[in-house]
Amino acid sequence: MAAVLPSAGKQSQVSAQRKSRTGYFLLLPGMTWLAIFFAIPFVTLFMTSLQAPVAGKSGQYVPAFQVSNYPDALAEYWPQFLRSFLYAGIATGLALLIAYPLAYFIAFKAGRWRALMLVLVIAPSFASFLLRTYAWKTILSDEGFITSFFNALHLLPDDRILNTSIAVVAGLTYNFLPFMILPLYAALEKIDPRLLEASNDLYASAFTTFRKITWPLSLPGVVAGTLLTFIPAAGDYINSELLGSTQDRMIGNVIQTNFIEFRDYPTASALSFVLMAVILVMVFTYIRRAGTEDLV
Amino acid sequence: MRWIKSKLLSVIAVLVLIYLFIPIAVVATLSFNKPEGKYNTSWNQFSLDAWTNICGVPGVCDSFMISVRIGIISTIFATILGTMIAFALVRYRFRGRATTNLLIFLPMTTPEVVMGASLLALFLNLRFPLGETTIIIAHIMFTISFVVVTVKARLQGMDPRLEEAARDLYASPRATFRYVTFPLVAPGIAGAALLGFSLSFDDFIISFFNAGTVVTFPIYIWGAAQRGIPVQVNALATLVFVVALLIVLTSQFVSYRKRKALEAGMSSDAAIAGANVKGLEAAMPRS
Numbered sequence: 001m002a003a004v005l006p007s008a009g010k011q012s013q014v015s016a017q018r019k020s021r022t023g024y025f026l027l028l029p030g031m032t033w034l035a036i037f038f039a040i041p042f043v044t045l046f047m048t049s050l051q052a053p054v055a056g057k058s059g060q061y062v063p064a065f066q067v068s069n070y071p072d073a074l075a076e077y078w079p080q081f082l083r084s085f086l087y088a089g090i091a092t093g094l095a096l097l098i099a100y101p102l103a104y105f106i107a108f109k110a111g112r113w114r115a116l117m118l119v120l121v122i123a124p125s126f127a128s129f130l131l132r133t134y135a136w137k138t139i140l141s142d143e144g145f146i147t148s149f150f151n152a153l154h155l156l157p158d159d160r161i162l163n164t165s166i167a168v169v170a171g172l173t174y175n176f177l178p179f180m181i182l183p184l185y186a187a188l189e190k191i192d193p194r195l196l197e198a199s200n201d202l203y204a205s206a207f208t209t210f211r212k213i214t215w216p217l218s219l220p221g222v223v224a225g226t227l228l229t230f231i232p233a234a235g236d237y238i239n240s241e242l243l244g245s246t247q248d249r250m251i252g253n254v255i256q257t258n259f260i261e262f263r264d265y266p267t268a269s270a271l272s273f274v275l276m277a278v279i280l281v282m283v284f285t286y287i288r289r290a291g292t293e294d295l296v
Numbered sequence: 297m298r299w300i301k302s303k304l305l306s307v308i309a310v311l312v313l314i315y316l317f318i319p320i321a322v323v324a325t326l327s328f329n330k331p332e333g334k335y336n337t338s339w340n341q342f343s344l345d346a347w348t349n350i351c352g353v354p355g356v357c358d359s360f361m362i363s364v365r366i367g368i369i370s371t372i373f374a375t376i377l378g379t380m381i382a383f384a385l386v387r388y389r390f391r392g393r394a395t396t397n398l399l400i401f402l403p404m405t406t407p408e409v410v411m412g413a414s415l416l417a418l419f420l421n422l423r424f425p426l427g428e429t430t431i432i433i434a435h436i437m438f439t440i441s442f443v444v445v446t447v448k449a450r451l452q453g454m455d456p457r458l459e460e461a462a463r464d465l466y467a468s469p470r471a472t473f474r475y476v477t478f479p480l481v482a483p484g485i486a487g488a489a490l491l492g493f494s495l496s497f498d499d500f501i502i503s504f505f506n507a508g509t510v511v512t513f514p515i516y517i518w519g520a521a522q523r524g525i526p527v528q529v530n531a532l533a534t535l536v537f538v539v540a541l542l543i544v545l546t547s548q549f550v551s552y553r554k555r556k557a558l559e560a561g562m563s564s565d566a567a568i569a570g571a572n573v574k575g576l577e578a579a580m581p582r583s
Contacts, residue, residue, distance in 0.1 A: 023388025027396065030377035030440055034399050037437040038406075041414035048417045098312055105309035115552070119544050120313055126540035127320045128533045129498050130517045134525065135319035138326070138337045177316065227405060235407020238500065242521065252409040252501075259413050260505065269417060272410045283405055287398075 042276070049269035059263035066266070073270040077254050081274070084250040087165065087240075088233035091172035095180040095229050096222065098173070103184035103221070104214075108193060121181050133171055133242050140167050140243070163245040171239035179228040187221025188214070227286055231279050251275055320537060327530035334524030346527035350535075353526040359516035360532055366428060366512065367497040370435035374496075375489045377436070378443025379481075385444070386451040403441045411438060412505030419506065426508030434506050435496040442495060443488040450484025483551065494540060 052064035074081070106117045124132065140146060140161040147161050161167050191214065199209040237252030251271060258268035326336050330343035351357035381400065384390065403411065415434050419426060458480070462472040500514035507515060517529055 017387060017389050020388065023384045023390040026380040026384035026388065027390065030381040030444075031396060031399065033377060033437060034403065034440060037415060037418075037433055038403050038411070039399065041411075041418040044418045044421050045410075045414035048421070098315070101305060101308040102312040105305050109305065109309075115548050116545075117309075117313070119541075119548060121316065123537075123541050123544070124316045124320055125498070126494060127323060127537040128514065128517065130500055130514055130521070131323050131525075131530065131533050132319040134517075134521060135322035135326075138322050139318065141337065143338070174315075174319070231405050232407055235409045237409060252407065255409050255413055256501075256504075259416065265417065265420070268413060272413045275407060276410050279405065279407065283402070 045269050045272060048265050049273050051266045051269075053266075061265055069266045069270045070274070073267045074274065076267075077251065077271060080249055080251045080254050081271075083248070084234045084252070084275075085278075087169050087172060087248075087250060088230050088236075090169050091176065091233050092180075092226055092230040094169070094173045095177050096184075096225065099177060099180040099184055099225065103181050103188055106185050107188035107191070108196075118182075118185070121178055121185075125178060129175065130238065130242075133175065133238055136167070136171050136174065136243060137162060140170065162243065163248075165244065165248050167243040168240045168248045168250075171243045172233045172236060175236070175239065176229045176233050179232070180225040183224035183228060184218065184221040187218045187224070191217045223286060223289065227282060231282070234279070235275060323530050324534045324537075327527060327534050329527060329530075331524075331527065336525055336527050336530065343527075346531040350528055350531055353528050355511065355516055356526060356528045356532065359511045359513045362428070362510065363497050363513035366431055366435060367493045370432045370439060370496045371489050371492040373432075373436045374439035374443050374492050375485060378440045378488065378492075379447050379485055381440070381444045382447035382451055385448055400441045400444050403438050404445075408438075408499075408501035409505075412502040415502070416505045426506055426510075428510050430506040430508070431503050431510060431512065434502050435499060438499075438502060439492040439495055442491055446488035446491060447481065447484045450481055450487075454480050483547075486547070490540075490543065497536070 047063065048061075049069055050063075050065050050067065051061035051069075052066045054060040054062055102121075106114055106121075110117050138144070142160050142162060147156070150156050150161070151159055156166075158164050161170070195213055195217075196209055199213050204212065234250075235252050237250055237256055240248045240250045240253055255268045255271050255275075258264040258271070325339070327346055328342055328344065329336055329339055330341040330345065332338070332340045345352075381396075385393075385396070390396075412434070415430075415437070416426075418424075419430055424430065454477075459472055459476055462476045463469075467475070498514060499512075500518060503512050504515055504518065511519070513532075517525060520526065520529065
């Protein structure tokens, strides 16, 4: 996705493009790898989602065309599905609110600190994802400063943060924040600052300038950042497992336990497939707006 | 009031950056802790035990080395395959460009749990034994796209006139690539490799699905979380964080210095190419 990383102009693209067999030769190994280990597994996943159990033997399945696996799986796990989209949606909204001022600052005000600030945005991912999430357990613990603070204000419905949905959403927001900041920055950085000056010269208030110029021009970044935050958040199960209670389980938890612990492959595959279908709808909506050339 | 208003954005930006580092500060601080019980979640007493005896708990360093090995192998493969694709996308015209773009884009937007599950479904159906090989296969698969994006951005940002100039000076296609194109793209490839390694090293979900009995560093942490994570894990993670940060900061600083040093109206790309003129001359056929 071009919007992820700040890239320079595309001046070289058309003029230098050649047509020869070398192009296909360069594509072949990598694309074959992706076809075999990314595309074909979806076919296997789909076939597995239609398998039927072998009577009397748990964990064993035979190829079949048992379409009822889908309504069965959804009937049992629709709360986790809804919860995933709800949590991921709230986390994405919060991430947008938190990321926008920082991305704006880096794009327009950071000056010579710009490169360093971008490094600092990426740097947290160098520390283990699991340990960072685990650290939130310490930060949000019942004895912790944050919980006491909100309790003093009587703002917490359960008098605690850890093991509630608040902690899960907070963890999701934190973990996927860089995926929101970078595309936003990439879009904001492309805006000509003279447009903002012109608006100011024409006596537009700061708010009007933002609403009429900055925000509309940053929309590609908003859309890309929303996708890149929402999708991994909706499929995540680490945050809900480490920070939430059993009431906060998301669809990722269900897929993981059904696949690895219960060995209920058809149900887990059916759920994965539905999750992927929802995400594909989102991606294709995005493509209709942006076209495939802007994806990578 | 006006001062607050003008500084508000800076204050928020700094606060968000601090927020990004809070958990890391916790991880690093707790690496100097001597936990009271088995759970290293609250501060008890300062201790250097974990740092002086970093492999002191069985399994920690083994899993760490497994992750390093998997990271290196998958990064090498993914960087080569991804760089080739990036060159093809920017430099060549071919049929099926839209499909190619889509196949590169989708792995970046597919939830890891879906990729892990679908790949496991494939391996189970093929009765392919799970282990380090399957983890490496998976890691190459999901890293390629990120390499493509990073290298492609670098290639697109290059001034095409530099290569034209080399060709005009009768450099063979090979010499042009060796002395102009490659040195210009190299920082992008190095960045892609670093990104690839950090993605592979830190991956938990996809690895967990396809690991069989192999225990990578994240899988070790996941397992240990139930019975208490050893302090050594915090020390190792802090070490990795510091080393990675130093590598990135050094490379940023070097390229910053290079730019400063060459601010004589030349673009930095042109300057790098200029530095390679000597090599180009050596490679040229003598008349």
